[in-house]
Amino acid sequence: MRQWIQAGRGFSVKSKGYHVAIVGATGAVGTQMLSILEQRQFPIEKLTLLSSARSAGQTLRYNDQDITIQEATPDKFQGVDIALFSAGGSISKKLAPAAVEHGAIVIDNTSAFRMDEGIPLVVPEVNEKDLHDHNGIIANPNCSTIQMVVALEPIRQALGLKKVVVSTYQAVSGAGKNAIDEMKEQSQSILNNEEPKAQILPVKSAERHFPIAFNAVPQIDVFDENGYTFEEMKMINETKKIMHMPELKVAATCVRLPVETGHSESVYIEVEKEGKTVSDIHNLLEKAPGIVLQDSPQDQLYPMPSTAAGKLEVFVGRVRQDLDEKNGYHMWIVSDNLLKGAAWNSVQIAESLIKLELV
Amino acid sequence: MRQWIQAGRGFSVKSKGYHVAIVGATGAVGTQMLSILEQRQFPIEKLTLLSSARSAGQTLRYNDQDITIQEATPDKFQGVDIALFSAGGSISKKLAPAAVEHGAIVIDNTSAFRMDEGIPLVVPEVNEKDLHDHNGIIANPNCSTIQMVVALEPIRQALGLKKVVVSTYQAVSGAGKNAIDEMKEQSQSILNNEEPKAQILPVKSAERHFPIAFNAVPQIDVFDENGYTFEEMKMINETKKIMHMPELKVAATCVRLPVETGHSESVYIEVEKEGKTVSDIHNLLEKAPGIVLQDSPQDQLYPMPSTAAGKLEVFVGRVRQDLDEKNGYHMWIVSDNLLKGAAWNSVQIAESLIKLELV
Known part of the structure; x- marks a missing residue:
């Protein structure tokens, strides 16, 4: 797992930690996001894990702590700085605007907003600078x-x-x-x-x-x-x-x-x-x-x-x-x-946002 | 298996039957050749099955008859009209000339002769007419x-x-x-x-x-x-x-x-x-x-x-x-x-040879 820490462009931990939310935390990509945040020692002050009602109440392990998963509802984004969405396009369409209204920057791994004008579609190695133009939502491209x-x-x-x-x-x-x-x-x-x-x-x-x-x-x-x-x-x-x-x-x-x-x-x-x-x-x-x-x-x-x-x-x-x-x-x-094609590119976008002082 | 009989361009059984040999009869392609010859009711008067010394003595079933497999040696091609080769390039290089010397037409499923000038490389749907130029050996192309x-x-x-x-x-x-x-x-x-x-x-x-x-x-x-x-x-x-x-x-x-x-x-x-x-x-x-x-x-x-x-x-x-x-x-x-990519194309070439009266 050391390679994960060495990969990418590296980023320096700020004094401030961030309130990060994962929407779709129990899915194939969500669990990888959690794992990468931990491996990258992402500067997290608070971590909110969200899912469907069915998985709510279960716990997931992060940095030797059990974190209880909550049902993803619009009110759960209060105080969230960065929300990583990977729970399907319809959930993103429903909840991403609410997250942005609460002041979060959404990094969305679904196809919901990818081709929308005004929404940057970002692979940091290619077009990191497009992050400057974001209006609250940043789209993560398709894996392939x-x-x-x-x-x-x-x-x-x-x-x-x-x-x-x-x-x-x-x-x-x-x-x-x-x-x-x-x-x-x-x-x-x-x-x-x-x-x-x-x-x-x-x-x-x-x-x-x-x-x-x-x-x-x-x-x-x-x-x-x-x-x-x-x-x-x-x-x-x-x-x-x-x-x-x-x-x-x-x-x-x-x-x-x-x-x-x-x-x-x-x-x-x-x-x-x-x-x-x-x-x-x-x-x-x-x-x-x-x-x-x-x-x-x-x-x-x-x-x-x-x-x-x-x-x-x-x-x-x-x-x-x-x-x-x-x-x-x-x-x-x-x-x-699941990694560069999804979870890692999303976390990498979050790291770029910190580096560019956009969050 | 009816589809096999219906497929292709059809061919009419001549009064004469042919002496057909399969070299590599026990292999993945050889067994398919045997099966297609039977399904197509190929006009066979005599069938000679050849293989390495290791498989010689075993039998394979053809039209409710057990046929004993013999070791593939140069003398086994006496009287053979059509020899279907699929036992690897080195076997073809060694035995195909002997088969031709004995008067057989060789249809070779290996890459041994494919690019040789003077050797037709034939897919009947595409270049059946090239069969007219054969000098004893016809190459069957690569499956892909x-x-x-x-x-x-x-x-x-x-x-x-x-x-x-x-x-x-x-x-x-x-x-x-x-x-x-x-x-x-x-x-x-x-x-x-x-x-x-x-x-x-x-x-x-x-x-x-x-x-x-x-x-x-x-x-x-x-x-x-x-x-x-x-x-x-x-x-x-x-x-x-x-x-x-x-x-x-x-x-x-x-x-x-x-x-x-x-x-x-x-x-x-x-x-x-x-x-x-x-x-x-x-x-x-x-x-x-x-x-x-x-x-x-x-x-x-x-x-x-x-x-x-x-x-x-x-x-x-x-x-x-x-x-x-x-x-x-x-x-x-x-x-x-194994079929159109190998065994069936080889048998199809044999059918074309009969139709064009080249054998």
Whole structure:
């Protein structure tokens, strides 16, 4: 766990501690937020854990203290400085305005406000400065977007970015704890030569459900009218917003895999400047914040979900020049979708707010 | 199993039956070849099953007969009309010339001769006519190449093909029966909270092995000096050869998944003609041989390994226009890697040879 403290840009503990609230504290991301706040020794004066009525009354451990979870209601944000939301879009829409009214800065991990004008959508390695424009709510991007923009930003800065085509290999934990349980039960059924049962994936509320165990499902979230899924449109629109490049060509195909944690992405890019070598790209990636380069084919060194899970960084490997396009490159990007893809990016935004004296 | 008889272009049984040999009869692909020959009622007068010395003496069932497997040696090809090879490249290199000397036509499922000049590399839906130029050996392409060119050929014919970027999601059965067993054992270990053992994947002879269960491994076959894997270079070079388009831009990233059977591919293409709609592409795919269109997002209808395994066709779905390029399209292609990707394409070549009176 030491790596968590060493990762990122570091931040100095202020004399003042903050009143931090986590909304959705018992969820897959909420528990990771709690864990990261502790590992990062985040300057907390008071911690308020909020959840649905169902989980209220339970306790969670933080810094050797048991903290009782309360039901998330508008009045619970009194005195809160920073509210980390990760309890679904409808809860954010209902409660984030109340939290802001009480004077809190909301860092929202749902898609509720991401594309709203006036709401910064922030990955600190890419657009930390957008935090200056916040009006109380800051949106945390989609997991699959975050790891991609972290890897592409140093290349964009140095070489200019024209086009991105990404195919994702996404883990089940992005769909919550129940989806993980379902995948494990399905796996055991198939190993026992029994019929697997499917009730959650690809989308809980959808009409049809398919086993994810030993399968690959090309649907994450529901379908838009244009044939893309919402997940694919999130990657496309969020990437343009975060990079302030409405003209950037971005296309995405999002696929769910039988992996518990760790999203992978096969990314093809075209840049403005021609003729850069793989080693030029390596140099850019190695110097950039939040990235670990794992790219030595002859040593079979490349990122995988199994080695990225539990770590804060974005891992990049398999960097290759396109064999036809002088400005084309391919790469393989892996990161823990619950950490950099969610909990860690949210806490990192909170650290940036402190550093920039915005809270 | 009825679908096997109905699939493909059909062929009429000649009065003459053929002496058919299978080299590698006990392997993952060899057993499928035997099964397809039976299902297709292939006109067999005599069937010779060959394998390594280790499996010789065992029997395999064909049309209610037990057939004793013999050790594959050069003298076993006497009188053989058609020899289906799937026992690894080194066996093909050693024994295919002997088979040809004895008058057999070799259909080779390994990579031994695929890129050799004068050796046709054939997917009947795409370049059946190349069979006329054979000199005794016909190569069966790589599994991931076959399903892609079947899906792209009708588009190439109607709209012209300029560029292909593919990311694969490949099943473990492509690495043989032992790899499937390993994946299952690893899965059970992980479900039991035990450490998984890895000795086969990604490449048996390589120095390092990684668990494939609940993971995604961006290495299939060994690495070329240019940073691409041999699997990726196979897709690139074979696609150009099969389509007779040395100028075609093709790029591939090949990834192994914890799926038993069924390769999936996320494919981005650019065509010559601009402005075609998704429904134009659907029409082309629906009329083309060997393809089943499964593309109705609102009904959650799209191809998956779980529904494609055991079937002969190539399944295509998730067809979308690129949002930036007027001549760009995305699609999702799935097929059984042991059937259309190997055994069925080989038998299909044999059927084409009969139809074209080349055997």
